[in-house]
Amino acid sequence: MKKxxxxxxxxxxxxxxxxxxxxxxxxxxxxxxxxxxxxxMAANATHNLQSDSSLSEKRDVAKTEKKKDAQEETIxxxxxxxxxxxKSTTNNDEISALIQSMTLEEKxxxxxxxxxxxxxxxxxxSNLLRAYNFGGVIIMKISNNNVASVPTWIDHxxxxxxxxxxxxxxxxxxxxxxxxxxxxxxxxSQRDLLSPEQAYSVGLIRGKELSNLGITMNLAPVLDxxxxxxxxxxxxxxxxxxxxxxxxxxxxxxxKQSGISSVLKHYPGHYDSSADSHVTxxxxxxxxxxxxxxxxxFNEVIKTGNPLAIMTAHxxxxxxxxxxxxxxxxxxxxxxxxxxxxxxxxxxxxxxxxGAITNHWTSADASVYALRAGVDMLLxxxxxxxxxxxxxxxxxxxxxxxxxxxxxxxxxxRVLSLKNETRAAE
Numbered sequence: 001m002k003k004x005x006x007x008x009x010x011x012x013x014x015x016x017x018x019x020x021x022x023x024x025x026x027x028x029x030x031x032x033x034x035x036x037x038x039x040x041m042a043a044n045a046t047h048n049l050q051s052d053s054s055l056s057e058k059r060d061v062a063k064t065e066k067k068k069d070a071q072e073e074t075i076x077x078x079x080x081x082x083x084x085x086x087k088s089t090t091n092n093d094e095i096s097a098l099i100q101s102m103t104l105e106e107k108x109x110x111x112x113x114x115x116x117x118x119x120x121x122x123x124x125x126s127n128l129l130r131a132y133n134f135g136g137v138i139i140m141k142i143s144n145n146n147v148a149s150v151p152t153w154i155d156h157x158x159x160x161x162x163x164x165x166x167x168x169x170x171x172x173x174x175x176x177x178x179x180x181x182x183x184x185x186x187x188x189s190q191r192d193l194l195s196p197e198q199a200y201s202v203g204l205i206r207g208k209e210l211s212n213l214g215i216t217m218n219l220a221p222v223l224d225x226x227x228x229x230x231x232x233x234x235x236x237x238x239x240x241x242x243x244x245x246x247x248x249x250x251x252x253x254x255x256k257q258s259g260i261s262s263v264l265k266h267y268p269g270h271y272d273s274s275a276d277s278h279v280t281x282x283x284x285x286x287x288x289x290x291x292x293x294x295x296x297x298f299n300e301v302i303k304t305g306n307p308l309a310i311m312t313a314h315x316x317x318x319x320x321x322x323x324x325x326x327x328x329x330x331x332x333x334x335x336x337x338x339x340x341x342x343x344x345x346x347x348x349x350x351x352x353x354x355g356a357i358t359n360h361w362t363s364a365d366a367s368v369y370a371l372r373a374g375v376d377m378l379l380x381x382x383x384x385x386x387x388x389x390x391x392x393x394x395x396x397x398x399x400x401x402x403x404x405x406x407x408x409x410x411x412x413x414r415v416l417s418l419k420n421e422t423r424a425a426e
Contacts, residue, residue, distance in 0.1 A: 095416045098164070099409055106163055107408050108394050109133030110415055111371070113169060113348065115140050115381035122153040126160040128384065132391055135415055136167035138381050139215070140179060147182040147213075154214035164419060169217040169263075172206060176235045185209055190221055190238050190247070199247040203254020211259040216422040218255055219263045219311060219348075221248045223297050224270045232276045233266075244297040249305040261422050264302070266313035266350055267337060268295045268326055277314040277356040281325060284317045291320060291336065302343050308418050309346040310337070312375065314356035325356060327370050334374035346418045347374065351381040352390065364393035371403055376411035 099107070113136035116125045128134055137157055142150060158165045170179050175189025186205050193199045210218060225241050226234045238244050252262040268284070268291070275282035286294050301307060312327040320336075321329040327349050337343050349370050352363040361369070367378050367390035380387035397403040 091417070091420050095413055095420070098416065099412055102163070102412075104398065104405060104408070105395065106133045107405075107412050108391060108398075110135035110164065110412055111377050111394075111408070112136070112387050112391060113138055113167065113377055113379045113381075114384035114387050115351075116153070116384070117141060118143070118146055120384075122149075122156060125153075125384070126156050128387075129157055129166060130160045132388065133161070133163050134166065134387065135164070135377065135419075136169055136217075138169040138171070138219070138379065140171075140381060142170075142180040142182060144182045147180065150213045150215075164416065165423070167217050167419060167422060168215045169219055170210065170215050171219045172210060173220045173222060173236055174202070174206070180209070189235065190251075191235060193238065193243075193247055196243075196246050196250045199250035200254040203251040204258055205254075207255035207258025207260040210255075215260070217261045217263060217309070219265060221251045221262065221264065222266070223248060223264055223301065224266055224313070225297065226270065226272045228272050228274075230274045231270075231272050232274055232282070233270050241297075245300040245304065248297070248301045252301075252305045252307060261308050261418070262305075263309040263311050263348060264298060264307050265311035266315075267298050267310050268313060268315070268317070268332060269298065270313055270315055277350070277354055279355040281356040281359065282315045284315050285319075286317060287319050291317075292340075295336075295341075299341050302341055307345060308421055309348055310343060311348045311350055311379075312370075314350055314354055324369065324373070327357070327375065328361075328366060328373050330373040332373075338374055344414075346376045346414045348377040349375055349379050351379050353380065353383045353386055362389075364389040368393055368397040368402060371397075371407065371411070376414050 109132045112132070112134045114125065114128055114134050116122065116137050116139050118141045125137060129137070139150070139153075154168050157168070171177050172179055173190065174187055175191065178185075178187055181187075186202060186209065188202050193202065206218070222233060222236045222238075223244060224233045224237050225244060226232070226237045227241075228234065238247050248264070255262050270277065270282055271284045273282065284294070292299065298310070302310070312333070314325050314327050316322075316325045317329075317332070321331045323329075326332045333347060337347065352366055352370070357363060357366045363380070363383075363386050370378060371394060378387070378390060380390065394403065398405055398408065
């Protein structure tokens with residue numbers, strides 16, 4: 001905050017200086033014009049002197065005009081930067097004030113995203129949001145039968161969340177994982193993309209379809225690189241490895257243009273094998289020195305595409321952390337993703353009720369481990385009611401000193417910043 005204030009003060013001083021130079025330049029210009037007028041009145045007596053003076057005056061005026069034009073070009077840029085910094089500072093201040101006003105229970109609730117299935121009445125999801133202050137909803141299935149009702153659901157969920165409007169997410173990758181199967185919605189998968197221009201167009205159209213329903217966040221694109229046809233994510237990944245960064249960035253840009261925030265997934269990436277993390281815990285047999293190359297496309301898109309959030313993979317990399325899969329690993333989440341790669345956005349888990357997790361831990365215990373590892377949000381998509389047990393487990397972990405409220409506040413600040421970004425995109 002101190003650095004932000006210092007920069008703000010510096011820009012404000014620079015702005016005053018620019019304005020003062022501009023007005024001094026204007027005054028100088030007027031004085032020179034007056035001198036030019038007096039010189040012209042004396043021209044009848046001294047024709048040669050007048051000619052020399054006129055030439056000098058024209059040069060002076062030209063210099064003044066050039067300086068004035070430069071000032072006029074500079075001032076809007078300074079104003080723009082100053083306004084952006086002021087807006088950012090204001091948002092940060094509002095977020096800090098909101099966090100300070102919240103109870104521990106409210107803070108913890110904001111770190112959960114729960115699934116909504118069409119088999120459930122949307123009132124049930126509203127009740128969960130109201131009772132536990134959960135921070136988001138992911139819609140798991142939309143068809144011709146209910147697509148027209150989605151805006152009503154979302155409106156009700158937002159009104160049920162007095163503290164902070166929930167993130168409204170969906171898995172709309174296209175192809176195999178497409179939650180909206182209604183008529184007229186684009187179904188194109190990542191594997192079917194043929195050019196960067198097409199990727200941007202698909203992102204733009206898909207983003208518009210989602211934003212029209214009131215959805216704010218799409219859990220896509222998939223950056224895992226799989227080329228064996230029997231691989232778990234073969235049909236959900238890009239066709240060619242060398243296209244991954246460019247195509248992903250174009251999808252992100254297209255969706256952003258339509259008001260949708262993208263979530264990269266599944267970091268650090270599933271291995272090119274048939275092991276499905278919904279059922280079992282996949283093993284990634286790479287060495288520590290191979291890690292940055294293995295995660296190359298995530299690292300590139302983080303640096304060039306400016307994604308606001310990233311989803312973890314439930315995969316075990318024994319040579320880096322033999323005890324915990326990536327989602328629960330402090331070495332991978334905090335040390336590598338946060339510190340080495342420099343990702344500062346929101347880190348979201350994959351569904352905490354997948355076999356890769358529940359075959360080894362309860363989803364409640366795993367939620368505590370994930371937050372301790374550095375994750376910000378816990379996803380309970382397939383069994384939303386299980387989030388209640390995890391919520392209580394997190395609260396108990398804080399009381400027992402396993403987790404700190406400071407860590408919760410840090411994650412909450414990122415989550416609320418993401419919500420501000422998604423609202424701005426709307």
